[in-house]
Amino acid sequence: EDQVTQSPEALRLQEGESSSLNCSYTVSGLRGLFWYRQDPGKGPEFLFTLYSAGEEKEKERLKATLTKKESFLHITAPKPEDSATYLCAVQGVIQGAQKLVFGQGTRLTINP
Amino acid sequence: DGGITQSPKYLFRKEGQNVTLSCEQNLNHDAMYWYRQDPGQGLRLIYYSQIVNDFQKGDIAEGYSVSREKKESFPLTVTSAQKNPTAFYLCASSIAAGPLRDTEAFFGQGTRLTVV
Numbered sequence: 001e002d003q004v005t006q007s008p009e010a011l012r013l014q015e016g017e018s019s020s021l022n023c024s025y026t027v028s029g030l031r032g033l034f035w036y037r038q039d040p041g042k043g044p045e046f047l048f049t050l051y052s053a054g055e056e057k058e059k060e061r062l063k064a065t066l067t068k069k070e071s072f073l074h075i076t077a078p079k080p081e082d083s084a085t086y087l088c089a090v091q092g093v094i095q096g097a098q099k100l101v102f103g104q105g106t107r108l109t110i111n112p
Numbered sequence: 113d114g115g116i117t118q119s120p121k122y123l124f125r126k127e128g129q130n131v132t133l134s135c136e137q138n139l140n141h142d143a144m145y146w147y148r149q150d151p152g153q154g155l156r157l158i159y160y161s162q163i164v165n166d167f168q169k170g171d172i173a174e175g176y177s178v179s180r181e182k183k184e185s186f187p188l189t190v191t192s193a194q195k196n197p198t199a200f201y202l203c204a205s206s207i208a209a210g211p212l213r214d215t216e217a218f219f220g221q222g223t224r225l226t227v228v
Binding site for chain 1: 152153202206214215218220221222
């Protein structure tokens with residue numbers, strides 16, 4: 001049973017074409033939802049933390065939002081350097097234990 | 113500079129050998145984690161530790177072992193019992209933010225293990 005599901009698996013956009021990535025979760029006792037960016041062969045780089053439904057965070061062309069069941073990462077007017085895999089992670093109670101669980105990621109490609 | 117250091121960056125193991133991956137942090141974080149990442153997949157939790165001398169199994173702990181004798185260090189041993197150890201291994205750490213919420217985890221740059 002998946003606790004964190006990201007969609008789409010891959011997304012290709014033209015430079016300047018805005019879009020959104022989705023992260024759905026089913027954990028209980030949410031203690032935090034985190035977005036990361038990962039470049040090939042490197043460790044994930046932290047982007048945002050969200051704790052409560054309705055919360056929003058922004059950084060340059062990225063904006064993360066949170067509801068009770070999902071989070072969106074909105075990318076406005078992306079540039080080629082925004083190409084990366086974006087990972088969503090949820091900290092909560094899973095099978096009776098506190099865990100940090102990741103989705104499988106969305107591979108984003110921005111064409112110039 | 114504060115951060116998480118994983119070593120080595122690349123590691124080759126012969127079948128039947130045990131190998132140990134190093135993870136050191138100087139962020140004074142309480143919690144540390146080990147994840148495994150396979151091509152095109154997300155991160156899967158192997159082990160985690162929330163305090164020194166204590167650790168818990170994650171979702172794929174079979175064939176792995178850890179220790180947490182010091183706050184700064186959380187080494188992972190990949191044993192010969194791990195049937196398919198070739199993967200990218202990531203170590204992370206975080207600081208407890210309180211009883212109701214957790215802070216983000218920060219990652220090292222990973223160790224790529226290959227069985228030859």
